[in-house]
Amino acid sequence: MMPDYVAGRNSVSEVLKSGRAVNKVFIARGNTEGSIRAIVGMIKERKIPLQEVDKQYLDKLTGERHQGIVAEVAPYEYVEIEDIIAIARDKGEEPLVVILADLEDPHNFGAILRTGEAAGIHGVIIPKRRGVQLNATVAKVSSGAAEYVPVARVANLVQAVEKLKELGLWVTGADMHGEKNLWQADLRGPLALIIGGEGRGIPKLLKEKCDFLTNIPMKGAISSLNASAAAAVLLFEVQRQRSKMEE
Incomplete structure (x- = not known):
């Protein structure tokens, strides 16, 4: 299986902190000042091979802005839906899951991972086909959140929703014609939130x-x-409503 590449100082730093397997780190020749110095310290502490290369080499490895550092990492490991629910239960929290229906823009995916991690989601579910997958662009935009938010990849989103319901979750979809606005809707219990694809929204089924x-x-x-x-x-x-319930 081909390795993935994570580019950028913050993204590489979070990869190192998360404990994810890192095969090698490349830094631009002479790029040892500022935050790079702390990252190099972590690389040496974990005994990960470090190689100085020309900036042009990093440009070829990834099309993303790399800030002079790129890590070669093992491919992302997807989880099962049950794993996401177990994480919530282990924390003593009501599950909060995001389902991405045919999302195609990796920048949107990365931003959702970053916001979701900050908002306390327990995982994301994506389709195996017809949608963006975890990749270097998503990781870069997520600013490291991709290392902490579990992602399940399923063959059929409709079946995934049915499974979530069996596991006790309510399912709501973000829709401009929805019958309830976000202040009227009760979002406090175990919940799955469906976000539709750019321009198309959530598929009818x-x-x-x-x-x-x-x-x-x-x-x-x-x-x-x-x-x-x-x-x-x-x-x-969701977090506002849940916090009010805890008061």
Whole structure:
């Protein structure tokens, strides 16, 4: 299996902190100042091979802005849906899962991972086909969150939703025509939030499996938010409602 590459100082730093297997780290020749020095210290502490190369070599390894450092890592390990629920149960928390339906933009995926990690989600579910997968771009945009948020990859999202319901989760979809707005919807219990693909929204069959649809009230001329912005608004409303319940 081909290795993956993680580029950028913050992303490489989080990979090292997470304990994920790192085969080798490349740094641009002469690039040893600032935050790179602390990262090099972690690399040496973990006894990971470190190689100085020309900047052009790093450019070829990844199309992303690499800030003079790229790590060669083992491919991402996907988990099972049951693993995500077990993580929540072990923490004594109500499960909070994000389902990405046909999302294609790796920048949206990375942003959702970053926001989701901050909002306390327990995992993300993506389809094996017709959607963006975990890759170097996603990892870079997530600013390291890809190392901490488990991702399950499934053959059929409809079946995945049915399984989540069997495991006790309510399912809501983010939809501009949803029957409840985010303040009316009860988002406090075990929950799966479906975010649709750019421009297309949630597929019809998947939408029909939702227990309810949730909209975000819009006051401006723009009628909708992009996928990562919508996910951020809804996830932090979940946390607001849950924190009120704990008071």
